[in-house]
Amino acid sequence: MIDALVVPMQQGVFELLLSPLFWILEAWYWLLVQVYHVTGLEMLSPDYRFMYRAILVGLCIGIVAPLIGTFLVHRQLALIGDALAHTAFAGVAVGLFLNAILDLGVSPYLTAVVVAVIAALVIELISEVTDAYNDVSMAIVLSTGFALGSTLISINAGGLSVGIDQYLFGNLSTVSPTNAVILLALFVAIVGTVAVTRNQLLYVTFDETAAAVSGLSVNWYNRILVMLTALVVVGAMQIMGVILVAAMLVVPVAAASQLSRSFTESIYVSIVLAEAAVLLGIGVAYYGRATGGPVIVLVAVGIYVIAVLAGKVRTALTGQTAPSTGRIEVNRAPSTGDKHE
């Protein structure tokens, strides 16, 4: 445990700032060792610490991806995750390029965060300035990001032999302690921001014009949402890969929409479904010796199909149709009391 504090300090200011999160990582190792002793599951063997980190990252993604995805899907921005994942790929390429040329030793995931956040703001800017629909701005940014990433990698020393597959398809075994801690930091930032701005994000998602009339700065909340999306995408990219990362933003939310009666419930249900997909997916990938990201997505899609069928069955059983018009109780005056809080 002491090593967890001392070693990061030796590695510089960045690690020093993240040292509390390294301590959490150590605590997580300890917890899973106890689970291993109780269950005897091979994938939780203390010899496979990379699995501990993969599970931690997966569980965090299982919370933040549907949390942000719920707002995106209902704003009909499901594909923005895909666009930002491709720009995050460009960010990874920038990191690899700088490391190869200048020997900076910077984590490609950090450059991916920076580039993805900038790309998120560019998407919003294009929408605001040109009045182009969001899918147009997303298509432009997606193509540009992937083109930039491919170009940088192709001119990098060693060309495509820099192990780019792990970024494209994700890899459970390559989640380093530093990357796991970066993900924890992103997790805290994302959950904290949504906890504070939930009301505003919900209002803007449901009715943008009414939200603007009520005094909210719609453009600012749109920017916050796309920046949070960029952070989720970079975090999830480690195990999901660029190509599949959008699935975690969309599929659990789509499944939850079939089963939930309210917005709040849909957030909780989507998180539960995402966590189920992550844990089952990691387990199946480990024992089936498959790549983690694709298996997680396949499990999530399986859950979605079951949710659709369950939703249909429930509708058939309850027979819910459009209700009849209710009576207007116009004799009851609306509150005219003082403004509250």
Add this chain to the structure above:
Amino acid sequence: MTRFNGEALSRETAADGEEEEWKEEEWKKEEKKEDSRDAREAIIELDDVAFGYTATPVVENVSLRIDPGEYVAIVGPNGSGKSTLLKLVLGLLRPDRGTARLFSQPAHQFDDGSRIGYVAQHASASKSMPITVREVVKMGRFPHVGFGRLGASDREIVEEAIGTVGMSSFADRRITALSGGQRQRAFIARALAGEADLLVLDEPTVGVDADSVAAFYDLLEALHGQGITIILIEHDLSAVTAHAERAVCLNREIYFDGPTDEFTPENALARTMGATAEPERETT
């Protein structure tokens, strides 16, 4: 509310002194009424407003004052600038010329969103969004609580607003599963939960069945009776004349602004709806 035309009245010559005296008294009464109205805070004041998305103006020469407690319908054909005028009024657009004031502040700087309830034809969210009537109505309290959470008093106000529009038994229903008329009632409940002074409705009855439309206007009349100022964008002229107190006919410019019972006889309707006659600004 018909604008008082003192100049026209003064030009009229009385046949005898009694009539002249009577007119003088009427003139003073009207002037007094104008003064007292000026002393009150106008909800909306537009002064010679013009706006265009391109070089061609969508609205121009628009001057309009709406006082507290009025029930005003803005009517005009498609493309007449009704929705643009509404956006100018609400501060969502800034005029190219003239001034737009909302609650005595420049409309685009107005920041007390809780005073305005806005009801559109549709919400912008996807139809699959699982959101209940109660959750929608709670949004009315968001300007009051900011980044905080709704307290017990907020929840009480929300339930009261839901009850006021007759939606208590639908509070836990998904709003997308409701009929058009019921959805609009939920949006009005959201405005009531915000304790809005001004209710702005942008063609709220489009796609709503006839029975629901009638119930909807009953609700608006009841709310108006309780002192809420209502601005209604509508192109159903029969609904306007039957329910609103004052009609403002717009087709880029204002062709008529007066009581709805003077609306049709003035022939403003034909001009507003596309005839080529020269615009006549104020009709008394």
